[in-house]
Amino acid sequence: MCGFGGYFGAGVSEAEPLLRRMASAIAHRGPDERGTAVLDGAGLCHTRLSIVGLADGQQPMSLDGGRLTIAFNGEIFNYVELREALIARGRTFRTASDTEVILHLYDEKGPDCLADLNGDFAFAIWDAPRRRMFLARDRMGVRPLFYTSVGDRLFFASEVKTLLQVPGVEAEMDPFALDQMFTLWAPIAPRTAFKNIHELEPGHMMLVEEGRQAIRPYWSLSFPEHGAPSRHTDERAVAEELRALLTDATRLRMRADVPVGSYLSGGLDSSVISALAAGMTPEILRTFSVAFESAEHDESAFQNEVAAALGTMHASVNCGDGDIAAVFPDVIRFTERPILRTAPAPLFKLSALVRERGLKVVLTGEGADEVFAGYDIFKEARVRRFCARQPGSRMRPHLFRKLYPYLPGLKQQSAEYLAAFFGAGADSLDDPLFSHKPRMRATGAAKLFFSAQLRETLAGYDAAEELASRLPQEFPRWHPLHQAQYLESRFLLPGYILSSQGDRMAMAHGIEGRFPFLDHRLVEFATTLPPEMKLKGLVEKHILREATKGLLPESILRRTKQPYRAPDSASFRGAGEKDYVREAMSAEKLADCGLFNPASVSKLFAKSRQQPLSGFRDNAAFVGILSSQLWLETFTGSRIRAVEAA
Amino acid sequence: MAGSIKDQVRAFIVENFLFGDTSAQIDDDASLIENDVIDSTGVLELVAFIEERFGVTMADAEIVPANLDSLDRITAFVSTKTGKESLNA
Numbered sequence: 001m002c003g004f005g006g007y008f009g010a011g012v013s014e015a016e017p018l019l020r021r022m023a024s025a026i027a028h029r030g031p032d033e034r035g036t037a038v039l040d041g042a043g044l045c046h047t048r049l050s051i052v053g054l055a056d057g058q059q060p061m062s063l064d065g066g067r068l069t070i071a072f073n074g075e076i077f078n079y080v081e082l083r084e085a086l087i088a089r090g091r092t093f094r095t096a097s098d099t100e101v102i103l104h105l106y107d108e109k110g111p112d113c114l115a116d117l118n119g120d121f122a123f124a125i126w127d128a129p130r131r132r133m134f135l136a137r138d139r140m141g142v143r144p145l146f147y148t149s150v151g152d153r154l155f156f157a158s159e160v161k162t163l164l165q166v167p168g169v170e171a172e173m174d175p176f177a178l179d180q181m182f183t184l185w186a187p188i189a190p191r192t193a194f195k196n197i198h199e200l201e202p203g204h205m206m207l208v209e210e211g212r213q214a215i216r217p218y219w220s221l222s223f224p225e226h227g228a229p230s231r232h233t234d235e236r237a238v239a240e241e242l243r244a245l246l247t248d249a250t251r252l253r254m255r256a257d258v259p260v261g262s263y264l265s266g267g268l269d270s271s272v273i274s275a276l277a278a279g280m281t282p283e284i285l286r287t288f289s290v291a292f293e294s295a296e297h298d299e300s301a302f303q304n305e306v307a308a309a310l311g312t313m314h315a316s317v318n319c320g321d322g323d324i325a326a327v328f329p330d331v332i333r334f335t336e337r338p339i340l341r342t343a344p345a346p347l348f349k350l351s352a353l354v355r356e357r358g359l360k361v362v363l364t365g366e367g368a369d370e371v372f373a374g375y376d377i378f379k380e381a382r383v384r385r386f387c388a389r390q391p392g393s394r395m396r397p398h399l400f401r402k403l404y405p406y407l408p409g410l411k412q413q414s415a416e417y418l419a420a421f422f423g424a425g426a427d428s429l430d431d432p433l434f435s436h437k438p439r440m441r442a443t444g445a446a447k448l449f450f451s452a453q454l455r456e457t458l459a460g461y462d463a464a465e466e467l468a469s470r471l472p473q474e475f476p477r478w479h480p481l482h483q484a485q486y487l488e489s490r491f492l493l494p495g496y497i498l499s500s501q502g503d504r505m506a507m508a509h510g511i512e513g514r515f516p517f518l519d520h521r522l523v524e525f526a527t528t529l530p531p532e533m534k535l536k537g538l539v540e541k542h543i544l545r546e547a548t549k550g551l552l553p554e555s556i557l558r559r560t561k562q563p564y565r566a567p568d569s570a571s572f573r574g575a576g577e578k579d580y581v582r583e584a585m586s587a588e589k590l591a592d593c594g595l596f597n598p599a600s601v602s603k604l605f606a607k608s609r610q611q612p613l614s615g616f617r618d619n620a621a622f623v624g625i626l627s628s629q630l631w632l633e634t635f636t637g638s639r640i641r642a643v644e645a646a
Numbered sequence: 647m648a649g650s651i652k653d654q655v656r657a658f659i660v661e662n663f664l665f666g667d668t669s670a671q672i673d674d675d676a677s678l679i680e681n682d683v684i685d686s687t688g689v690l691e692l693v694a695f696i697e698e699r700f701g702v703t704m705a706d707a708e709i710v711p712a713n714l715d716s717l718d719r720i721t722a723f724v725s726t727k728t729g730k731e732s733l734n735a
Contacts, residue, residue, distance in 0.1 A: 409687035416710040420679045421686050445682035448667055455669075600665035607662075614687040 002059070003029030003507070004071035005162040006044040006124050008133040008208050009153030019045040021165040026158055029073070029507045035059055037069055042126045042133060044071040049510050051075065051256050051361055053097030061095070063103045067128055070106075072099050073158050074121030074143040075514070077252035082116060106134065111205055114218045118252065118520065122200070124156060132209035139219045140367070140518045141189075141202030141494025144503055148197045154208055159504075160194055160336045164635070169197070171635035173628075175457045178595065181338055182624055183444045183463040186495025188470060193337035193631065202494045219520070221490055222474070223482035223527050230530045235546065238533060242525065242547040249519035250276040253363055260514075261286035261354060262363040264314070265564060266302030268541065268548075268556065269365025269374070273516055275551040277363055278310045287312040288354050288362065290346040293320035294567055296406065302556065309553050317353040319346045322575030324566060329580060329630050334508040335500040336635070338628040340443065340620040343566045347505040355509040362506070366497060367517035370489040371526045372541040373481060373534035374561050376403050381435035381484050382535065384422055388429060397422075402538070406562070409614060432468050432475055435484035440464055446621035449596045449604065467491065481531040489523075569622035570612040577609075584629035593632050596625050651700070652721045658695050659717075663688055674717045689714065696720070702727040 003026035005019070012018065019036040023045040027034070030047025037044045037060040046059040052075065062069040076082065079098035082105060087093065091104045098119075105113040106125055111134060120142035125134040135156060137145045147156040150168040157163050164171055172195040177187040190198040200206055203219040224230065232238045250273060254260050262274040264287040278285040287307055292298040300316065307314035324345040331345045332338070354362055369375045380403055387396045397418040404410050410418065420426075427437045440463075450458070467487075475483060498515075506513045516522070526534070529543060536542035540561055549557065572581045583589055585605045587598035604613075604622060613619050649657070652674070660668060663683050670681075678684040684692065692714060693704050702724065713723040 407686070409685070409690065412690065412706075412709075413686055414706065414710050416712065417686070417689060420677075420711045420715065426680065441682055442685065445685070448664060448682075452669070597667065600667050603661070603665040607665075615685045617682075617685055 002049050002073045003047045003158040003162070004045060004059070004073050004122075004124065005155070005157035006042065006071055006126075006133075007153055007155045007166075008042050008126075009151075010041050012043060012153065015043050018166065019043050022157060022162045023047050025162045025165050028510055029158060031510045033058055037062070037071075039066065039069060039126055039128065041131060042069075044069060044124060044126065046071045049360060049512060051258055051512060052079070053095050053099070054257050056095040057097035057099055059099060061097070061099050061103065063100075063107060068103050068107060069126045069128070070099060070103050070123055072102060072121065072123035074119055074123070074138065075255075075512070076101055076117050076119040076121060077255060077514075077519075078116075078118040080255070111136075111207065111218070114205060120514065120518075122158065130209060132207060135200060135206040135208075136218070137200045137202055137204060139203045139520045140489075140498070140515075140523065142498050142503065142513075142515060142518065144499060145200040146192065146197055147200060147206070152211070154213065156200075160192065160197055160635075161333075163197055172196070173595070173632065173636070175454060176461060176463075178338065178454075178628065179447070179458050179461060180463040180466070181340065182447050182450075182620075183440055184467060184491065184495075185340055185443065186492060186500070187337065188463070188467055188491065189495065194635075202490075220472070221486060221523070221527065222472070223478045223486065225474075225477045226479040226482075230528065232529050232533065235533060235543070238529060238543060239546040239549075242522075242543060245519070245522045245525055246272070246516060246547065247276055249516040249522050250363065251280060252519070253514040253516050254280050256361050258360050259283065259286065260361045260363060261288060261357075261359045262312075263287070263350070263365070263513075264289050264303050264306060264312070265365065266299035266306060266556075267365065267562060267564075268544070268552075268559060269368035269517065271306045271365070271552050271556050272368075272544070272548045273363050273365045274306065274312065275310055275548075276516075278312060285310065285312045286357065286359060287314045288350055288357075289314070289316040290350050291316045291318050292346070292566070293318065294570075297565055297567060299562060302559070305553060306556055309556075315353060315357060317346070317349045319349060319566065322571075322578075323349065324571035325576030325578050325581065328571075328626075329634070330508070331505070332627050332630040333634050334504045335627075336504070336631075337500065338624055338631050339496075339500050340446070340624040340627075341566070342568050342571050342623055343564060344501045344505050345571075346566050347501055348508055351506045351509040351511040354511050360510065361512045361514060363514050363516060364502075365517065366502060366513070367493070367515045367523075368541065368544060369561070370485060370493050370497075371517055371523055372544045373485060373531075374540045375488060376561070376563065377435060377439060377488070378481060378484050378535050379403050379538050379540065380422065380438065381480065382538065384427070384434075384438075385429060385480065387419055387422075399538070406565075430476075432471055432483065433464055433487070435480065436487055442616050443620055445617040446624055448617075449600050449621050449625060451594055451597050454595055479531045481535055482527070485527075568613075568619040569608050572622070572626070573608065573612065580630075581626065584626055584633070589629060590625075593629060595628055595632075601625055650721075651724050652717050654699060655696075655720050655724075656717055658692075658699075659683060662691060662695075672717065676717075677711075677715050679711065679715055692720075696724060700724050700728055 005022040033048035044060040076098040122143040122145040174195040289303040397415040590598040
């Protein structure tokens with residue numbers, strides 16, 4: 001687990017110092033070692049977080065004196081089995097690392113080697129004889145990979161800040177990406193917040209040779225046709241198969257030459273992973289949590305219950321008044337994009353705690369909600385369809401209240417209002433984005449604060465339309481739950497959960513997160529399960545609960561999902577009202593940056609000083625505007641008027 | 647108190663839900679929900695405003711889109727409650 005960067009193209013002047021600068025920009029990803037390789041027509045740099053093959057896994061690593069050279073970020077969890085098979089086929093290894101396994105496998109199979117890899121990875125291989133650069137990213141998008149072109153040269157890296165070291169690469173806000181973030185919470189890859197800087201999509205590879213750049217998928221998420229008979233009819237057998245798969249996925253992710261800990265939120269997913277891990281390690285498992293001072297967000301009681309039941313050595317980081325605001329500018333420096341929620345900030349603090357306690361690797365329960373339909377949005381879509389079957393029903397909309405017990409604004413609403421807020425009956429059931437329409441509407445309402453200039457730039461643009469245009473041809477033939485799962489798994493998971501909340505927050509402190517629920521065998525298995533095994537009525541992750549019986553206290557196993565949330569605009573009141581907040585939200589600064597309407601934002605800011613903002617839109621707008629302003633300050637020094645640069 | 651019921655409600659909505667942004671005209675019969683003007687907590691703010699400004703009390707059963715989801719509907723509802731103005735005031 002590390003960071004890397006590099007280029008393809010001849011005639012890069014002062015290549016060695018450039019590669020060193022590029023590596024320095026991501027030193028946090030790999031504090032243990034650093035390396036560069038200037039090759040004939042290409043260059044690679046690497047910062048290393050030593051986890052596997054501590055003594056001999058230095059990178060960039062070459063095969064046969066430079067015939068193939070790799071820079072690699074991530075882990076190949078099945079490297080032991082792959083290595084044994086390669087040795088059996090006559091290959092000789094110099095190191096004990098998983099990095100060398102990729103080199104040999106590529107040497108043997110070329111780009112088809114990706115099919116054999118079970119892991120979270122992004123890498124670049126320079127194939128000298130073919131004069132080919134081969135870039136690839138893991139199936140679910142755990143590890144990042146960005147790229148840009150300067151003239152006829154391609155530059156690539158684990159984080160954008162590395163690319164910004166390259167002469168000729170400037171940071172400019174992409175206004176269409178901003179619109180996407182203010183609609184979908186994340187840019188639609190390959191677009192990023194930075195104009196002309198792209199992201200290699202999950203499950204994709206790039207081959208650059210003979211002046212051509214070819215990007216293509218090597219794996220894609222897919223679901224069976226709606227109504228097609230399933231081989232999974234025996235729920236008990238499915239639960240057993242799932243338990244075996246999840247156990248093996250966890251076992252593979254315990255592989256490391258350093259201790260492996262686990263995040264523990266107090267919910268089902270991380271508790272299951274912690275329970276499995278605790279049973280596999282001869283040591284006492286170390287677990288880590290976030291505790292909130294705000295009772296509305298705190299899950300300490302559940303975390304402590306699980307830690308006690310599993311006998312883990314538990315530690316938590318406290319998130320109280322002013323804590324989120326204190327780290328928020330750093331958080332944006334690492335997310336490298338505006339965000340509409342503060343939820344990444346506590347995870348930034350959590351990874352600092354893990355590092356302080358001497359660990360480098362943690363397992364997490366992330367991914368279970370996408371794979372086994374845990375999110376409220378899946379239930380919400382089901383209730384909306386249920387309401388649409390009987391428009392005007394006064395009884396059916398009451399189910400919405402059950403979905404969101406933690407949203408006080410909904411508790412007091414009439415059935416008519418509940419139906420209206422969730423667009424019950426208003427959205428076409430055939431709309432491919434049906435499941436996500438209410439969220440997109442609620443989020444998109446925050447665009448009210450966009451400046452007149454920005455609106456002019458975006459005139460006629462519709463982020464939802466672009467998203468719909470990116471769906472696979474077979475999408476309309478999937479079950480509605482599977483359609484919703486696809487939207488979450490293919491876009492929001494890599495675009496926000498695994499990046500802004502995941503890799504970027506953990507790697508800010510040199511911590512590697514591992515995700516057993518995102519083992520591709522498990523993901524593929526789950527796609528074939530009948531929808532009712534995942535979302536049974538309005539009970540989420542039903543089959544996962546069945547599969548993990550006996551692992552956890554019954555109270556945790558039966559607990560309804562509590563979404564991970566952090567205080568949003570309230571984080572910037574009181575002790576959180578820092579100077580940078582007032583400055584970023586000032587009319588002068590807003591006018592200077594040009595993205596938002598200073599008069600409207602001033603009213604929003606004033607309202608937030610009088611009382612905590614309560615609505616979804618206002619909170620999303622506050623955090624989105626503040627983070628956009630910080631993004632501009634961090635990456636452009638606010639020198640560029642964002643809209644003029646668009 | 648200055649202005650018609652409709653004008654006062656419009657001013658409240660523009661100031662509190664649109665943060666002074668008048669670039670998008672709110673038609674008298676336009677749905678406040680469908681046009682993303684108001685959300686679930688906004689409805690409760692609107693109710694508080696109506697009660698305080700017009701001196702009426704709203705029963706739970708009256709807090710429904712039929713009474714509150716457009717300027718016309720709010721005006722008609724408040725007019726009926728106060729007996730002061732007609733729908734077209």
